Amino acid sequence: MTDVDTSSPAAPAAIDAVPLRHPWRWVAAVVIVFLLALFLYGAATNDAYRWSTYWEYLFNERVLVVGVVNTLQLTIYSMVLAIALGVLLAVMRLSPNPVFKAVSWVYLWIFRGTPVYVQLVFWGLLPTIYQNIRLGVPFGPAFFEMNLQALSIPFLLAILGLALNEAAYMAEIIRAGISSVPEGQAEASTALGMSWGMTMRRTVLPQAMRVIIPPTGNEVISMLKTTSLVTAVPFTLDLYGITSREIAARTFEPVPLLLVAATWYLVITSVLMVGQYYLERYYSRGASRKLTTKQLEALAKAQTVGEAHP
Numbered sequence: 456m457t458d459v460d461t462s463s464p465a466a467p468a469a470i471d472a473v474p475l476r477h478p479w480r481w482v483a484a485v486v487i488v489f490l491l492a493l494f495l496y497g498a499a500t501n502d503a504y505r506w507s508t509y510w511e512y513l514f515n516e517r518v519l520v521v522g523v524v525n526t527l528q529l530t531i532y533s534m535v536l537a538i539a540l541g542v543l544l545a546v547m548r549l550s551p552n553p554v555f556k557a558v559s560w561v562y563l564w565i566f567r568g569t570p571v572y573v574q575l576v577f578w579g580l581l582p583t584i585y586q587n588i589r590l591g592v593p594f595g596p597a598f599f600e601m602n603l604q605a606l607s608i609p610f611l612l613a614i615l616g617l618a619l620n621e622a623a624y625m626a627e628i629i630r631a632g633i634s635s636v637p638e639g640q641a642e643a644s645t646a647l648g649m650s651w652g653m654t655m656r657r658t659v660l661p662q663a664m665r666v667i668i669p670p671t672g673n674e675v676i677s678m679l680k681t682t683s684l685v686t687a688v689p690f691t692l693d694l695y696g697i698t699s700r701e702i703a704a705r706t707f708e709p710v711p712l713l714l715v716a717a718t719w720y721l722v723i724t725s726v727l728m729v730g731q732y733y734l735e736r737y738y739s740r741g742a743s744r745k746l747t748t749k750q751l752e753a754l755a756k757a758q759t760v761g762e763a764h765p
Contacts, residue, residue: 512698522716526694533618534621575687575688609688609690621678624674628671633663636659673731682694
């Protein structure tokens, strides 16, 4: 008797088909790249940009030696003063003394509530408002007298105006960073016999830096760009003043000189962003549960040693 094969027919082999995921993303990417290429082509072929003038002044000695250097000096000096004053204002805001709290609050209210350009104009008019400064006995002899109009201090006034405005923002950043540290950390340090200064230096501030560093880096970058407003003082020897006011007024070609200024602002900002990244990574050590490469290697080495010596 012949056996009849009653088994079901073999199923067809499955075809591995990988569907195209998120097709509209690819369409949007193609459209964006096309528009970008169209813009770059139009900019490269548009005579209004005066690319020959742009390349002529991009590495101009006056732009680099005077404009870029003065812009960096304005940024650094203003931020140093702003951070120092911001720490003082933050401590005053956190102080139980109502007078200190009120003074700090009024300072922040004024300098955060008025435009920085208006403040710079005011500081530029300071020699006109206070022509002579006298210190001495009222209605009596003067021990010190100075004629502000006889001095050429637009650079100092620009630093003062930028620093006083930025200090109001830095005070809030520092106050938020200090407040983010649990009170138990300071209490534990006090229990170990640390003074208030040592507690702040070794316990509170290192932990607060994780919160303070990112916005402070943003403020430094913002300060770099805000220096272009010091023409209100007036101080015209910064990067923007040299390119868009001095050289452009002589060549009657503002567009390529604006591009020169924008290029150097972008270069300096990029360097600051790299420094901000490494600072954030340094102060965020121990805040993440993810192990670093060195920690993983040390863990693997410890496991190998443990297996070799049971």
